[in-house]
Amino acid sequence: GGEQKSLLSFFARK
Amino acid sequence: MLEARLPSAVTLKKIIDAVKELVQDANFDCNDSGIALQAMDSSHVALVALLMRAEGFDPYRCDRNIALGINFATLAKVMKCAGNDDNLTIKAGEDADVLSLMFESTNSDRISEFDIKLMDVDADHLGIPETDYSATIKMPSAEFQRICRDLSVMSETVTIEAVKDAVKFIASGDTGSGSITVKPNQAVDKKDMEVTVTLQEPVKLAFSLKYLNHFAKASTLAGSVTLSLSDDVPLMI
Numbered sequence: 730g731g732e733q734k735s736l737l738s739f740f741a742r743k
Numbered sequence: 744m745l746e747a748r749l750p751s752a753v754t755l756k757k758i759i760d761a762v763k764e765l766v767q768d769a770n771f772d773c774n775d776s777g778i779a780l781q782a783m784d785s786s787h788v789a790l791v792a793l794l795m796r797a798e799g800f801d802p803y804r805c806d807r808n809i810a811l812g813i814n815f816a817t818l819a820k821v822m823k824c825a826g827n828d829d830n831l832t833i834k835a836g837e838d839a840d841v842l843s844l845m846f847e848s849t850n851s852d853r854i855s856e857f858d859i860k861l862m863d864v865d866a867d868h869l870g871i872p873e874t875d876y877s878a879t880i881k882m883p884s885a886e887f888q889r890i891c892r893d894l895s896v897m898s899e900t901v902t903i904e905a906v907k908d909a910v911k912f913i914a915s916g917d918t919g920s921g922s923i924t925v926k927p928n929q930a931v932d933k934k935d936m937e938v939t940v941t942l943q944e945p946v947k948l949a950f951s952l953k954y955l956n957h958f959a960k961a962s963t964l965a966g967s968v969t970l971s972l973s974d975d976v977p978l979m980i
Contacts, residue, residue: 733951735787736977742868 745773745809745835747800752846753827754964758793761961763819765791765954770810770864773835777803781869789954790977792871811835811842812864821857835861871979876971878905879941882925884968888959890923895952897921904947905972910940914952935966946972955980 749755762780769782777796783789797803821844825831829846841858848854890912894901898916913922928938958980962968971979 733786733788736790737783737787737867739977740783740790740869740871742870 744804744806744837745811746802746804746832747773747778747797747834748802748830748832749800750830751827752822752825752829752831754799755795755831756822756825756827757961757963758795759815759819759822761957761964762791762793763815764957764960765789766815768812768814768862768864770812770866772808772810773805774808775805782866783869784954788951789957790869790871792869809835809839810864810866811839812862813842813859814862817859821859824855824857829855874971874973874976874979875943876976876979877943877946877973878910878971880905880910880925880970880972881937881939881941881967882910882970883936883938884959884962884965886925887968887970888956888962890925891952891955891959894921894923895956899952900949901952901955902947902949903970903972903978904945905940905942906945907942908940910970933966937967946974948972948974948978950978 765784766782767785769780772779775797777794780791780793782791825846826848828849832845834843840861842861844857846855894912894914897920898914900914902913904911904913909924909926911922911924914920925938927940931937968980
């Protein structure tokens with residue numbers, strides 16, 4: 730719940 | 744040069760309808776194997792990954808890799824002008840600044856043509872890392888959509904609990920709580936109606952129903968949906 734954390738780093742391709 | 748013809752526009756209509764809630768501006772990355780979309784919503788909470796394979800078009804021609812920067816709200820409006828059974832052709836010339844869409848009715852007595860302006864979208868290179876999920880649930884997509892809609896009356900958050908022979912969706916808010924338990928039903932006649940729970944270990948995770956309801960808009964594209972869950976990684980739908 731509440732604000733969700735950004736997943737950009739999780740999905741960013743190295 | 745891209746030229747791709749879809750026998751019936753309904754497929755792209757459903758895709759755009761499902762994606763437009765999540766993605767503002769994104770690139771259709773076109774190459775000889777098809778048209779791909781990898782984009783996050785504006786708050787970077789959800790990723791949409793889509794591949795429309797060249798085999799789904801007839802004909803499909805893409806001379807060199809091209810990224811078509813598209814505003815999805817505009818594309819959604821244009822797609823509303825296509826009849827489900829129209830055949831649809833999308834075209835973009837070399838260094839094109841527009842994407843051309845043509846809808847032709849089945850008996851060719853009505854041909855609609857639209858050009859939408861292309862934009863420069865500087866996209867992060869995104870992908871879903873290979874993950875070995877603790878729990879994988881396969882269930883009818885319409886049922887998943889129904890569960891997400893029903894539980895939204897109780898809370899903005901749903902807890903999904905996958906145990907050995909059941910998956911439980913729980914929503915509790917200030918006004919009360921609700922839960923829906925779905926059990927495996929192997930050996931059903933229609934493959935899409937099958938419910939299976941594959942478990943490496945039990946999981947219990949909470950998610951925002953706002954996003955699940957957006958994802959569930961894609962239910963019309965496929966009869967069955969697979970949910971993959973593990974602690975500390977995003978839910979894959």
